[in-house]
Amino acid sequence: MPVDSEMTRESMEYDVVIVGGGPSGLSAAIRLKQIDPEISVVVLEKGSEIGAHILSGAVLDPSGLDALIPDWKDRGAPLKTEVVDDNFYILGEAGEVRVPNWPMPPLMNNHGNYIVSMGNVCRWLAEQAEELGVEIFPGMAASQLVWQGSRVKGVVAGEMGLEADGTPGPNYEPGMELHGKYVFIAEGVRGSLAKEVIHRFGLSDDHEPQKFGLGMKEIWEVSPEKFQKGRVVHTMGWPLGRNAGGGSFIYHFEDNQVLVGFVVHLNYANPHLYPYMEFQRFKHHPMVAELLEGGKRVAYGARAISEGGWQSIPELSFEGGVLLGCSAGLVNVPRIKGNHNAMLSGIAAAEAAAGAIAAGREGDRLTDYDRAVRSGAIARDLKQVRNVKPIWSKLGLWPSLMLGGFDMWVANLTGWNPMGTWKHGKTDAQATGKAADYKPIDYPRPDGKLSFDRLTNVSFSFTNHEESQPCHLRLKDASIPITVNLPDYAEPAQRYCPAGVYEVLQGDDGPRFQINFQNCVHCKTCDIKDPSQNINWTTPQGGDGPNYPNM
The missing domain is CATH 3.50.50.60 (FAD/NAD(P)-binding domain)
Incomplete structure (x- = not known):
């Protein structure tokens, strides 16, 4: 008992x-x-x-x-890398277009901020x-x-x-x-x-309901000639396209280390989407690959990000x-x-x-x-930024850049949002569509140089859980993954988890759902995105989980 x-x-x-x-x-x-x-x-x-x-x-x-x-500063706070170069790109599969800084509201300016390990x-x-x-x-x-x-x-x-x-x-x-x-x-x-x-x-x-994104991050040691201390790059567009909202960050930190991250908004509809593999595919973009080639990934991790903003507090x-x-x-x-x-x-x-x-x-x-x-x-x-996320969710990237940018500019200058307050509506779990309504997505295999399989990357989060303890990922109904989520949604837990915690295994008696809780990096994505809201993330015993050295 x-x-x-x-x-x-x-x-x-x-x-x-x-x-x-x-x-x-x-x-x-x-x-x-x-x-x-x-x-x-x-x-x-x-x-x-x-x-x-x-x-x-x-x-x-x-x-x-x-x-x-x-x-x-006098007390020695670890803020050593001030932003010196701020860049924003829209990516296509084979190229990129830089968005100039001048059309952006002043609040988007990163000068005076610091690249840090939190x-x-x-x-x-x-x-x-x-x-x-x-x-x-x-x-x-x-x-x-x-x-x-x-x-x-x-x-x-x-x-x-x-x-x-x-x-x-x-x-x-x-x-x-x-x-x-x-x-x-x-x-x-x-x-x-x-x-x-x-x-x-x-x-x-x-x-309004809280909204979330899944943020995944790797730390890379790159060649000294490619490192530009204080450089900040953000991107949108490829590889997500219309499949999901999100984007990337590339921060040149210190000691030739570059912080490479990718965020996928969790209100995506296609249950076949595989956020982790979108991140891995992103690193093969020519602009990113050129930076990382010859480098070495030294750490990996993931966590959910609250994105609802003002109306969801x-x-x-x-x-x-x-x-x-x-x-x-x-x-x-x-x-x-x-x-x-x-x-x-x-x-x-x-x-x-x-x-x-x-x-x-x-x-x-x-x-x-x-x-x-x-x-x-x-x-x-x-x-002043409260409408950017719901406009993006409802109308897509380009209307969000135009309408959301206009709304931010006016709010930044006057304190008044001309677009009022948009609502989010559905939770991220409710936004998940049925598998039959969407095409599966074919992801290239990781090459082991720029891109990596999940379990290999999880080893770079230095995660450990005492295996004899109770599983901290609790199902409200153990039958739902196979009887509901598998036929209706192709059981998306196999894909939305960035640590490979959830598997559907085939046996003599048919499919069964397996939870590898030892892999869990405590990102909470399962608790958020499960379409049946059947997974309850609870804390494991103290000290367990990832051991991030300098994330």
Whole structure:
């Protein structure tokens, strides 16, 4: 039998419990201690270390860091590569057209921003937090919420040693309850606790559904003569064409390393689409191949990206806590940036919580935080770009560039969006079409030089899961993959997962669905895109998953 959820555990009391050691959670922790060093703060991180599960492009807008630690340069923050060259291309199969920078709204300008490893930025933020007295516990997955009536009182973290059937093994550790006056949920995109509180409190009921993209990234060491430190390239068009929205980024980072990424919007209709193979095919474009030939891929990873923007932000506060960063969905899609807003959300939440604690409050809703997000710098950043994604989804790439660009220009100059506020409508799961209505797509085999099979690439994410534990990818109905998804949608889990977790295997008794959870890089795509919404991503035991060195 599974472990009793009502079992007695040891508990620890804090003023604020923060779930997630990413930019939003660490910024909140630092700001709380800046306001009042006596506030007790703990940060729980499911990765083996801070930064182990962080994956981002990333070109960082330093506005969030400026607000949090104005002297970050003097403190040695790992922002060493300022953008010096900003390029945008529309790709065809054999060539490219550069889009000049001058027609683009000023908000799209990357000068003054930095190419960074957000994993390393978070490691540095953790050092700043610990110097202020924040307690940080890596390898501590928060697997359950602790409730006190209708209030979130804390979380259960550090439960380890369960057997595959959910029963305690010989090395079972029940974990601890960490209680707080307020609990900050900063898990990143589609976190399991965030999903629970959004559903239980109805936080998204009066808002558009959240939309998502799948971002895949490789780090390449290229020939020194091809490396151009500070160069930024974004592309749209081939190979996705009309099959899906999305695009690529190529960032020349440091030490001859180039960050190569590809994003596929998850509202695509054709269930035969294979996002990972679209990424691999992209690298064979002449412009990209010329850069990478003679180089070496040294790391790989993937994660979902929140793309709903302004109209999809849920209510952010609930009884006992708040949602931060990507748990709230604060990415600016045209800019391909969310880390600055994540940091600003952490600052705003910390200020609201510190004020409440000073006033003797606890466990209520921090409505001041909601107001700060919806009226401050985050709102200004997201409101002016709010129509780009839904226009793209409904009308395609070129109308989005024209109409969305016009809408952004006017909003940038006047603060008013002439296109109003477009709606997203369907969820990404609902957008999936029936397999019979679409043609399968023929993808070329990876050549092992520029393009690679999934399992080989997953080895470059340094992913590891203890195999004896329960599978953290849970099916609501084990029959649906074969009885519904296979005949209706050609079981797209075989393709949308960028880590090869899901397979349909043929046996003497017919097809069966297999979950290779050991491969999981925690991207959450399955939880988002499964057309039957049958897969529930939950956190595995602490420390498991990818171990990204400098993503």
